[in-house]
Amino acid sequence: MPDSGQAKTRAAEAQPHIVGQSIRHDSAEKHVSGLAQYIDDIPEPSGTLQIYLAQSSRAHARLLKLDVSAVRSAQGVACVLTAADVPGKNDYSPIMGDDPIFAEDKVEYVGQCLFAVAAETLAQARAASALAVVEYEDLPAVLTIDAAREADLTLEPSQVMRLGDAQGEIAKAPRRLWGHVAIGGQDHFYLEGHIAMAAPKEDGDVHVWSSTQNPSEVQHIVAKALGIRDHGVVVENRRMGGGFGGKETQPSLMAAVAALAAVKTGRPAKLRLDRDDDMVMTGKRHDFEVDWSVGFDDQGRLKGATFDLASRCGYSYDLSGSINDRAMFHSDNAYFLNAAEIVSHRFKTHTVSNTAFRGFGGPQGMIAIERAMDAIALSLGADPLDVRLANLYGPGRDLTPYGQVVEDSIAKELMERLAETSDYRKRRAAILEWNRTSPVLKRGIALTPVKFGISFTATHLNQAGALVHVYTDGSVMLNHGGTEMGQGLYIKVAQVVAEVFGIELERVRITATATDKVPNTSATAASSGSDLNGMAALDAAQRIRQRLIDFACQEFGCGPEQVSFANNTVQAGATELPFQELVRRAYFNRVGLSATGYYKTPKIHYDRSKHQGRPFFYYAYGAAVSEVAIDTLTGENRTLRVDILHDVGRSLNPAIDLGQIEGGFIQGMGWLTTEELVYDDQGRLRTHAPSTYKIPACSDRPKDFRIDLWDGPNREETIYRSKAVGEPPLMLAISVFSALTQAVASVGDHRIMPDLDAPATPERILKAVDDVRRRSAQ
C-alpha cells in the first residue's frame, strides 16, 4: 500500500529533531532579566517569620546547659526551638539517624545547630540567639585524618576490594613505586545558599519550598520531625541556584526547622543561611589521604596496585559510605590494574559532616592512580601519555577490581584522537625545550583520561517517575522527580516529551518538582538526572501518544504505523491535522490524556558485602590535555591551554552538555588549585566566605580552551543513546594537577617525582619545587 509506505517514510524522516538540538536553557531569558524566581524571591506571605540557627562554638563537648529563656522573651521572638521542641524524630540524616536537628547532650562540630530562633526579623532572631546561656564541657576533639587514624575513630568498618593477589604481583614485578598524596576537600559554593520556607496548612500539614536536590527525602525527614505521615508534607522546588551535591542531603536541616517553626507558630517561616553560616554549618567534599604502591614492568605496564584511601567524613555518616565506595570504584580510573587491593577507611572527625560533591568520591579515588602514572613515567624516562595508554582497559584486560567487565572502553581511541588534535607530542617536546632556557618559569603538559561509572551504586536509587498531562488546547504539562540546579535537566526532559508528541517546545510547560506530583523519587545526583527522568518522561509521554494513536486509528481508519507526530501536526493515514485538534477530538471521545511514567535502570546489581557485581550501567569517558606554567620563585601558576574531548554518547543537547563540560572542568581545576579549606586547631573553619575561599574567577579559565564532543552513541539503551554528563568532566581537571606535577619535576630534570598535594596553591607548588631542588642536589 503506497499510503502506508509514505507514512513509513515520513516516520523514518521524523528522526529526533528537537532532541539533539542546542536549545537554550528553559529559564535563560528569565535568568538574564532577574525574573527567575529562587526561593528567597518568592513573595513572603504576610506574617512570615525569619529564622536564625544558633551554632556550637566547640568541636566536641558535652552540652551541660542550654538555657534559652532569655531568648524566648527577647524582642520580636515568636518561638525558640530546641531538641525538646521536636514532636517527632530529632534527626535529619539520610541514612543512619546520626544528624540531630538540634544538639541534645553533646556537640560534635563547630557550627552544629544548637537551637533555632524564629522572629519578626532576621536581625531580631540573630540578636536574641546571643542571649542563650550555653555551658560546655570540652571533650577531646579529633580533627584530622591522622588524629582519627591514631584514635581509631571510624564511622564504619574499613572496606576492602580485591582483584587477584596485588601484594604478590607487586613483589614479583620488575619495578616498584609508592607514594602518598593528600587531597583537600572543597566547598560547593553554589551561589544560592541553603534556604527553606514553610507554610502551615490545615490538619497540621505543611508546604515546604526547599532548595534541595532531593525533595522526597526532605519530605520524609520533615514528616518524621513533625511526627506526621509523608502525605502531610509537600516539598517543592522550581530551581536551585546551584547544587553540585551540596543540596543532596543538607537541605533537610533547613527544611525541618522551617517546618517545625511554621507548624508550631501557625505562621509561615523562612530560614536562609548567609554565606558564612552556610559554609560553616554544611558539609563539603571529603578530603583524603592516599597511600599507593604499584608494581610494573619495563614498559610501565601495571602488574599490581594497592591503595589505602583514608577520608575525613566528619562527625556523622551522611552519605560517606557510598562516597568512599565510589572512591574505591574509581581508584583504577581508566586502567587495568591486573591485581589490586583497595582499602578504604571512613574516619570520624569532630568537623562538619562531609557530603556529596560532584564526582562523589570518584575524583579523590582517581588522583592516586594518576600520580602513579606520572611517577612510573618519570622513573622510566617515558612520556606519561605512553604509560597511560599502555595501561588502559582493553580486550582481555577488562576486569575491574569490583568484578564488572569493562565492555565499552573507548579511552584509547579517544585519547589518541585528542593527542592528535591537541598536538600533544609536539607541544610536549617544545615545552621540554623551553624549560631548558627558562630558569624561573617552567611549563608542564599532561593528558589524562576519565572513565566514570554511571548509576547510583545503591541499586534501589536507580528509578524515576514522571507525570505528563496533555490539556485540551494541545499544551502539555511535564513533571518529573528530577530537580533543576542549572544543569539543564528540565530542558533536556522537555525536549524528550516534545519529541514524542512532535510538538514545539513552547507547548511543553515544565513545572516545579514537587512531591505531590511525582512521589518516592531519588536525588538528582550521580549524573543520572536525564538518564532516569528522561526515560520516565518518555514512558509517560509514550503512553499518552499510544492512546492518541489508537484513537487516531479508530477515528481515521488507518493502521498504527500510519500515524506520525511532527511539526505540531499529526498524520493519520491520509488525514493531517493539528496536534491540538487530535487532542480535542480524543478528549470528546473520552481518551485519558494524563499518564505517569516510570523507569528503572536495567542490568545493574551489586553485592556490597563482597564489593562485587555490576554497579554501573555504563561508563562515560573523556580526556583532557592541560598546559600550565609555574613560577619557581613564588609557586604562582596558571593554566594556559586546555583541550578536551568528552563522551556524552549521542547528545540530547550539545550546548547544555558543553556547558557542563566546561563548567565541570573549571570547578575541578578550582578544587585542585586555588580552593583551600583551612581549619584551625580548635576545629573552626577559617575559610568560610569568598574573601578567603577562592573559587576560580573569570581570568583563571585557560585563555585557550577547546572542547569537543566524542561522536559515538551510548552502546547501552539510554535515553536517545545519550550519556550522563554532570560529574565526569570535573575529573578532566586532574590533567591540570598532572601538568603542574610535570612543571615542578622539570626543576629536577624530570628525574624526581615531586611531592605535591592538592590543592596546588602557590605555597604547595613552591614547597614541592624547593623539595625537588633539594633532593636533586643530593
Add this chain to the structure above:
Amino acid sequence: MRETIRFLLDGEPRELGGVDPTLTVLQLLRGPLRRPGTKEGCAEGDCGACTVALGEFDAKGKVQWRAVNACILFAPMLDGRALMTVESLKQGDALHPVQQAMVQTHGSQCGFCTPGFVMSLWVRDQKGAGCDMPVEDVLAGNLCRCTGYGPIAEAAAVADGLPKPKTVDQASALKALDVAESLGLAWDDPQAGRTRRWFSPRSLAELADLAEQYPQAVILAGATDVGLWVTKQHRALDTVIWIGDVAELKTMAETEAGLRIGAGVRYSDAYAALAERLPDLGEMMRRLGSVQVRNSGTIGGNIANGSPIGDMPPALIAAGATLTLRLGGKTRDLPLEDYFLAYGKQDRAPGEFVEAVTVHPAGPDRFYRVYKLSKRFDQDISAVCAGIALDIKDGQIEAARIAFGGMAATPKRASNAEQALAGQAFDEATVDLACKALETDFAPIDDMRASAAYRMASAKNLLRRAYLEWRGEASTRVLEVEALDA
C-alpha cells in the same frame, strides 16, 4: 540639612526617608523596593551577584555609570545618584543586547549569579568606570560556579556586535534631584535603643566640623571594608560621616610634592594616573579587588583603616608617599609608614581624618616593583605584598625603600633589608644578604592565606625576582606567559 535620600531608579526620582542609614542597597532592593532580581551571594562584596549600576556626573558633567556591589553599599550612598538594576534593562519585551547575548551564548546555567554578570556587562556596554580593560578584568568581581566563564566572556563580545537600543539620558533627571544641600539622617534603632546618625557633608569644612563634633563617628569612604562591619560582624554603627560627596576630597592634583590624591578618590579614578607613573602599581591595582570594589573603594580608605593586608600602603610606602591628616582647620603631614603604629592602631586623633596622600616623583634611576602574592590572581587578599623601590646608578644601589604587607601587624618597611642593599652593588651576593636581613625585619604568622614559612620564603624570592627583572635575563611573569605553539 536634608532628611531624605533622593535618587533615580530606572530614571525616575525616588525619595526615601525614615530608613536605617546602614540598610544596604541590596536589602533595600529586595525588601521595600520589591526587586528580587538582584541577589545576595556573599554579603561581603566578593561574588558580584548583587551588582547594580550607579550613575553620577563625571568631571565633564556627563552621567558616568559604575558597577558596584549593592550588598555593602549603604542606602544613603544612593543620594544624588541614578540606580539601575537587572530589572531596568528590558525595553518592553525586548532584552537588552547584553541580556540577549547572554542567552545566545548559553551564559547562564543556574542563573543565580547571572543578574550580577548582566549588570557588569551592561556597565561595560555603557563604557562605564573601570571598564576599559579586557573582559576578564571587567568580570573579575563576578563569581560563577556553573559555566566556567567562557560563555559569559563570549557574551561580552557578542553584545558588542549587536545593535544598540536607544537609551534615555538621565542627566537632566539626575540634576533635577537637587541634592546640593547636605544630607543628615537620624533613625531610632529599636533594637539598640539608640539613634543612628548619618551625615553626607558637601564640603571639607563641613566634614571637618562634623568630625570634631562627632569624634567617635565612623568616617566612611567606599564602604568596601566598613560595609562588612555591618553585614558580617553585625555591628551597629551609631554615627557615620560619609565623605563621598565632599568635592575637595575627590580631586587629584599634580603638585610640587607629587601626585596628590584626595581621600575620596576611588581606585578606578586614580588608576590611569598611577598606572602611567608606576606601571607595576597599575598592574597590582588591576588585581586589587574588582571593578565593583575599585568603583567604590578609595585609596584613602585603604590607608586610613590601617589593615596589615591592604595592598596600597606597601606599594605607596616604597614609592615614597606623604599622608595629610586634617583636624578641624589644621592639617599635618607625615610619611605614610609612620601612620601605622600597631595592629589596629593608627596615628590619628579623635576627630581627625585622612585628607590626602601624596605620591612623590621618582628620579630617573628609580627601579620600582610591586608584587602581589595570593591564592588566586584576581580579587584576592594578598598573602604577601611587596613594594620595592631602588635608586640604582651604575649598578650601585644608592637608596632602597622596601615595604611589605602581610608580613607584620602593620604595613611595614623592611629596614634591615633596605640597609643591606643601600650603598651596595646590585648583585646576587647583596640580594642574598638582603634576603637574610628580611628574617630580622619580619616574623610573619600562619593563617588561612599562607604559612609563616611561605611568607618568609616568598618574600625573599620577591627580592630575587626584582633582581632578576633588573638584570632582564629571565622571564619572571607567569601572567604574561601564553601557551606554546607546537
